[in-house]
Amino acid sequence: MTEKTIELPGIISVRDLAEKIDSSPIDIIKALMQNGVMANINQQVDFDTAAIVASELGYEATLEMIEQVEDGETGEIALWRRLIANEDEKSLKVRPPVITVLGHVDHGKTSLLDAIRSTAVQEGEVGGITQHISAYQVTHDERLITFLDTPGHAAFTAMRSRGAQGADIVILVVAADDGVMPQTKEAYSHAKAAQVPIIVALNKMDKDNANPELVKKQLADIGLVPDDWDGDTIIVPVSAKANTGLEDLLEAILLVADNTEILANPEGQEFGTVIEAKRNRAKGVETTILVQNGTVNIGDVLIAGTTYGRVKAMTDYFGKSVVIAEPSQPISVMGFNDVPVAGDLFRSVKNDKEARLIVADRIEKQKEAAQAKSHKITLENLFDHVKAGNVRELRLIIKADVQGSLEPIVSSLQEMSATDDEGKIKVTVVHSGTGNISESDVMLAGTSGAIVLGFNAKPDTAAQKTAEKEHVSIRYYDIIYRLIEDVEKALKGMLQPEEKEVVLGKAEVRAIFKVRKLGSIAGCRVIDGEIRRNAKVRVMRGKKEIFAGEIGSLKHEKDDVREVRKGFECGIGVKNFSDFEENDIIECYTIELVSAEL
Ligand code: GDP
Numbered sequence: 001m002t003e004k005t006i007e008l009p010g011i012i013s014v015r016d017l018a019e020k021i022d023s024s025p026i027d028i029i030k031a032l033m034q035n036g037v038m039a040n041i042n043q044q045v046d047f048d049t050a051a052i053v054a055s056e057l058g059y060e061a062t063l064e065m066i067e068q069v070e071d072g073e074t075g076e077i078a079l080w081r082r083l084i085a086n087e088d089e090k091s092l093k094v095r096p097p098v099i100t101v102l103g104h105v106d107h108g109k110t111s112l113l114d115a116i117r118s119t120a121v122q123e124g125e126v127g128g129i130t131q132h133i134s135a136y137q138v139t140h141d142e143r144l145i146t147f148l149d150t151p152g153h154a155a156f157t158a159m160r161s162r163g164a165q166g167a168d169i170v171i172l173v174v175a176a177d178d179g180v181m182p183q184t185k186e187a188y189s190h191a192k193a194a195q196v197p198i199i200v201a202l203n204k205m206d207k208d209n210a211n212p213e214l215v216k217k218q219l220a221d222i223g224l225v226p227d228d229w230d231g232d233t234i235i236v237p238v239s240a241k242a243n244t245g246l247e248d249l250l251e252a253i254l255l256v257a258d259n260t261e262i263l264a265n266p267e268g269q270e271f272g273t274v275i276e277a278k279r280n281r282a283k284g285v286e287t288t289i290l291v292q293n294g295t296v297n298i299g300d301v302l303i304a305g306t307t308y309g310r311v312k313a314m315t316d317y318f319g320k321s322v323v324i325a326e327p328s329q330p331i332s333v334m335g336f337n338d339v340p341v342a343g344d345l346f347r348s349v350k351n352d353k354e355a356r357l358i359v360a361d362r363i364e365k366q367k368e369a370a371q372a373k374s375h376k377i378t379l380e381n382l383f384d385h386v387k388a389g390n391v392r393e394l395r396l397i398i399k400a401d402v403q404g405s406l407e408p409i410v411s412s413l414q415e416m417s418a419t420d421d422e423g424k425i426k427v428t429v430v431h432s433g434t435g436n437i438s439e440s441d442v443m444l445a446g447t448s449g450a451i452v453l454g455f456n457a458k459p460d461t462a463a464q465k466t467a468e469k470e471h472v473s474i475r476y477y478d479i480i481y482r483l484i485e486d487v488e489k490a491l492k493g494m495l496q497p498e499e500k501e502v503v504l505g506k507a508e509v510r511a512i513f514k515v516r517k518l519g520s521i522a523g524c525r526v527i528d529g530e531i532r533r534n535a536k537v538r539v540m541r542g543k544k545e546i547f548a549g550e551i552g553s554l555k556h557e558k559d560d561v562r563e564v565r566k567g568f569e570c571g572i573g574v575k576n577f578s579d580f581e582e583n584d585i586i587e588c589y590t591i592e593l594v595s596a597e598l
Contacts, residue, residue, distance in 0.1 A: 006059045008051065009357055011044045021059050031056050095264040095327035096137065096144035097257035098290065101201075102187035103173030108203040111240035112173055113149055119246055134276045134288050135330030136317040140250040145257075146290070146328045148275065168262045169253060170198045172224075176210035176237070180218035182433055186440055188222060189431035193448045197256050199234050200224060201249055206239040264327035270294030270348035274304050274340045275330060285309070285336040289325075289346055296325040296348070301355050302333070304346035306362050308355035309336035377449055378473040379486055383493025392425055394491060395450035397441050398432040399457040405480065406434055409455060412484050418491035425491055437474060439463045446470040453483060501589050505529025507564075507572060509584040518553060520578035521571045524586060530565045531588045537574055540585040547577045551588070 006020060014032070018025040025041045031053040032039045039045060045053075051061040101109045117136055134149045148167060170191040174184055191198050200219060202212055216226045216235060225231020234252045238245030272292040280286045287304070289296075296302070300311050312335040314322050325331040340346070349355050377385055385391045396413060400406035410432045417426040430450045431441065437452055437459035443466060445452050452459075452467075452474040459467060459474060467474050477483040511523035524531075531537075531554060538548040553573035556564050564570040572586055 004059050006054060006061050008047055008054065008061045011046055011360070012050050013044050014039050014041050017045070017050050017053065021054055021057055023057055027057065028053055091265040091267060092263040093266060093327075095262055095266075095292075096146050096329075097168045097253060097260075097262050098146045098148065098292075098328055099169050099171055099253060100148045100150075100167035101171045101173060102191065103171075103201075104175070104178070104181035104183040104187075107173045107175040107178065107181075107184075108240045109173050112171070112201060112203060112238065113147060115240040115243055116147060116246055116250070117149075119243070135290060137329065138250070140247070141254060143254060144328065145250060145253055146330060148290070148330075150275065167196055168260060169256055170194075170196050171201050171249070171253075172198050173201045173203050174215055174219070175204045176202045176212050176215055177204050177207045179211070179215045180222060182435065185222055185433060186431065186444075188224065190444060192223075193430060193444065197260055198224065199236065199249070199252050199256060200226075201245075202235055202237045203240055205237045205244065206242040212237060264293045266295050266326055268294050270296050270300065270302070272296075272346055274342055274344045274346055276342050277336070277339045279339055283334055285334070285339050287333045287336050287340055288330060289333055290330050291325045291327055293327055294348065295327075296331070296333075298323050300348050301351055302336070302346050303349055303355045303358055304336065304340035305344040306359050306366070307336050307338040307340045308349075308352070308359055310352065311335045376471045376473065377451065379451060379475065379490040382490045386420065386422075386425055386493070389422075391449075392422070394425065394427045394487070395430050395445075395448055396427065396487070397430055397445050397450050397452045399437045399441060399452065399454050400432075400434055401456035403434055405455050406432055409453075409480060409483060413487060416484075416487060416491065427487065427491070436460055437463050439466050442466045442470065442472050442474070445472045451475065453477065453487075455480065455483060500592050502592050503529070504535055504588045504590060505531050505566065506588070507531050507570065507586045509580050509582055509586065510569075511582065512580045513571070515573075518573050520580050521553070521555075521573045522580040522584070522586065523569070524572050525569050526564050526566050527585075528566055529588070530563050531570060531572065531586070532563045532590075533561065535588045535590050537572075537589070538587050539574065539577065539580070540587055541581065541583075546579070546584070547574065549577060550575045 008017070008020065012020070014025055014028050018028045029039060029041070032045070032049070035049070035052055037045065037049060047061070054061040101113055103109050116138060119138070135146060136149060137144050137146050139145075170187070172184065172187055172191065174180060188198065202215060204210055205212065216229070219233065219235065220226065220229060220231065224233040224235075226233055226235045228235075234256065236245055236249045236252050238249055270291070271294060273290045275288040275290050277285065277287040285307075289302075289304075296311065296314070298311050298314060302309060302311060311333055314325055314334075315332045316322050316325075317330060322331060349358060377391065382391070382394055398406065398410055398413070400409060410429050413427050413429055417424050419425070430448050431444055433441075434457075436457050437454050439460070439462040441452055442459065442463045444450065446466075452472060454474060454476045456478055458476065466472070475486070477486075505526055506528040507522075507524035507526045509522040509524050513521045513523060515521050531551070533551055533554040535551060536549070537551055539546045551572060552575040553571070554561055554564065555571040556568060561570070574586070
């Protein structure tokens with residue numbers, strides 16, 4: 001009899017397996033029992049086990065290949081790139097540009113977004129915008145422009161940190177009466193790191209003390225040279241209050257859009273970005289998404305991060321029901337099973353079942369990724385990453401208490417580089433500024449793979465928490481040459497982490513047993529922490545260290561064990577040591593490598 005072939009997922013329940021191979025769950029359970037596996041009908045078995053059972057029932061099983069596109073180590077970003085790369089060039093069409101508004105607090109981001117939104121309404125859109133869905137579209141010269149209505153770079157970096165290219169163009173709002181401020185520079189660094197074109201909206205031009213020429217000079221100083229000064233930054237004077245210059249701004253957006261390839265395939269694979277999501281008591285999960293490729297229809301099954309759902313209803317930014325959503329269109333979607341994270345990518349899948357499998361797989365991968373994150377770049381491991389061919393650049397974010405320290409630090413760092421067999425390893429200062437290390441600095445470091453160096457600058461609580469979560473390395477200095485020296489050493493792979501002893505636990509010797517082959521074994525009780533088989537130990541008598549070495553054997557009752565916790569008895573043999581006495585304390589510790597971070 002030739003075997004029938006069947007595709008099985010990595011994990012399957014007994015019930016589903018029975019269904020797949022057309023037999024009763026009882027038969028499956030029996031077959032499992034014969035192979036030493038006790039399972040009930042709802043139990044999950046792995047592919048190997050399922051394959052054995054399937055083969056006994058006449059099926060040859062192969063592993064179902066789900067999400068092959070997601071197997072790279074860079075996860076979502078790789079997926080994103082490949083989704084776009086998969087599109088046939090000929091099917092790509094121009095889509096409306098997606099704009100995000102960044103800038104210093106109080107420079108008028110919200111006012112500008114409101115002003116642009118209301119011009120669109122005045123242009124004859126009926127009903128006005130009744131629903132605030134954190135993104136809207138306006139028409140200018142019969143062309144659509146999409147605005148993300150979540151000003152500020154927190155939302156922007158949140159998107160980038162998940163691999164999504166949220167916006168095609170950044171509007172950097174600078175108040176003409178206040179000029180370039182710290183967050184202006186920060187926003188600029190973010191946009192530059194994302195390689196997104198920037199248009200400057202010089203706002204508050206209605207004010208008496210507006211000084212556009214001075215602000216232009218400040219902009220030129222940070223690298224945004226106005227086009228009327230032979231630079232390539234378009235600067236549009238506007239007033240969100242007096243509603244002036246808005247047409248020019250929209251014009252400038254279309255001009256920049258025409259010089260940038262902003263494309264999508266409306267017929268292709270549906271994907272895009274989650275802009276915002278919340279649970280609505282009456283309606284369930286309400287998710288605002290920005291479609292970036294394909295066309296979303298009612299009934300499609302979407303997945304975003306570890307959530308999924310069938311699209312039950314869609315509304316546009318006017319609160320009007322729609323049945324399709326095209327590239328660059330922001331819509332509110334009902335039907336996700338849980339609240340997706342803003343900034344997550346979404347895409348369509350075949351059906352609920354595929355969605356469930358992918359989500360299960362992603363949850364598993366998330367766990368692995370959490371572990372992998374701890375391998376992010378630090379000054380100490382930079383050279384290992386260089387050797388492994390992962391990086392050719394040391395990216396830094398520098399914060400200092402005063403401008404006077406910042407300048408010499410940044411200029412010496414920018415001149416620095418090292419050379420190895422592969423060529424140059426260069427230093428790039430992604431962002432620098434004065435003041436404490438903010439959450440935004442840490443986010444930027446996380447998304448751009450940079451290390452944060454603080455000179456007399458410390459992180460605030462939020463920044464510290466984010467750094468821990470994202471495993472961003474922050475180092476502190478109070479002497480300039482130490483900072484420079486550490487970076488120099490890191491480039492040459494000469495910065496060694498310090499060794500630190502971490503005490504795991506203590507055991508008290510209660511009795512001594514002579515064992516012929518092993519020498520003396522100390523019968524102990526663990527009085528603190530735990531004793532680990534593969535750790536180092538020292539034997540203490542009173543305050544004196546009698547011996548330091550390694551554990552030779554560790555037994556609990558008659559069994560060899562890997563660890564024994566506080567409150568339990570154990571037998572400890574120490575390599576090359578036999579002279580235990582009652583009441584000796586055996587201290588168990590490991591050596592950890594720590595870098596000079598806090
Ligand atoms: P955001 O923090 O950047 O979102 O700034 P807002 O939009 O909240 O504006 C901050 C303040 O500046 C508010 O009091 C606005 O009324 C005011 N403002 C915004 N745009 C203009 C403008 O063009 N002219 C003047 N005179 N005031 C403005």
